[in-house]
Amino acid sequence: MSLSGKVALVTGGSRGIGFAAAKILSENGANVAITGKDQERLEKASSEISNSFAIVADVRKTDDVKNAIKKTIGKFGRLDILVNNAGIFPRIKKLHEIEEEEWNEVLDVNLTGQFRVTKEAIPHLQKTSGSIINISSDAGLKAYQGFNADAYSATKAALIVLTKCWALEYSKDKIRVNCICPGVVDTDMTKPFVKTQKDRDFMDAERPLGRMGKPEEIAKAVLYFASDDASWTTGAILAVDGGESTK
Template identity: 45%
Template sequence: MLKLQQKVALVTGGSSGIGRTTAMLFAREGAKIAIASRRHEEGLAVVEEIRRAGGEAIFVKTDVSKADDCANAVEQTVKAFGKLDIAFNNAGVEQFGKPVAQTDEASWDFVVDINLKGMFLAMKYEIPEMLKSGGGSIVNMSSTYGLVASAFGGCAYHASKAGIIGLTKAAALEYAKQNIRVNAICPAFVATAMVEKFLDETQMTDQIKSFHPVGRLGTEEEIAQGVLFLASSASSFMTGTALSVDGGMIAA
């Protein structure tokens, strides 16, 4: 039996990386998918891939740092599919390389506006639609670097990802009795294009692999499976959780 049969899911940042892989997995499990992303051509390509495989999907061009865009993404999802059951709030950016005193305000605002403000805005418009249909499941993309820090010069990234966990817990408590579950997923280093670019630029591949006791990076599919678990009824007694999918990194 498909885990998301008859469900409607909105995936922000769904045009590439973990977002794309999770959207494809959700579709294989029976969900109708709305891809919300700034990348128009890449987003349409994911939609076409889902449709070729027999699924249903739409694309909504979205900048999650803008309230009107988040409202429109939810509105278009409901217009196309009639409801909203699941949201994977995955859109995010990262910047590393400068310590706190050398981080400029524009860089801080760029990261925090997309990662943290964007998460707030997405939930602000997703939750009312879920309430209309009796509940839902929200999964917010955080990071192991929301649980622990590094000296890599990523203060805005760390702050935004830690803030996501706090925001997740607050929303989980606020809506627990209204059948909306809100959880966060916290991956360690995953072999995405964004991470591989960082590793190439810093020549830190071996060092980063050593952070994980399992001795390798994670895969997009492994994180997507964790998101599917949190989104589905398999995790029906879980809310307010920050789930580490990290190859043992936090334990170490």
């Protein structure tokens, strides 16, 4: 139980990658707070994760974020691990077709949301010399033909450089900050693009390792960065993507 006595907060922990991350952290001994917008989904997820606690918190709302940190500390007394995972994917459109409102919505959740949560978490992570794991994307590493989700790509690229900025800013506090770039993973986010067997065959064939990823495969990288096995690793950007970004 490498995370015995540690406390983790996973944003967007109600499903997909966040759920798998919260589960593996709990299975390795951590107490885990999970956040999301949908209370019912969040409570169901929490019932499937031992030593977990569900907090309804929208990362677009500063008061919700402050409350989530306050409740985590109130319940478990400390914070050691923050997984900045909550995110949304926009409708596929070329840049000149995107409304400013849609653009801002993606930035608000995927980028300013991570800023809001991290800002509130830092004073607690300074006390524990904790660890931050940012969930970016392959889309932040490079451009993909036909991807056409520029606001998403912009937020994910920003999170990569912020990982390095935060790693340096908080190295004096011994806070480690690392980043995972998943490729296409089988979750609700990607469901709209994998409706038929033909879609799935295409998605699988695009990856050098011949298939889409599973949330649990991203969660294992989260566990690595959260644990003392990564005690000398900060500012790292790890692609977990079946080889997609190396093409």
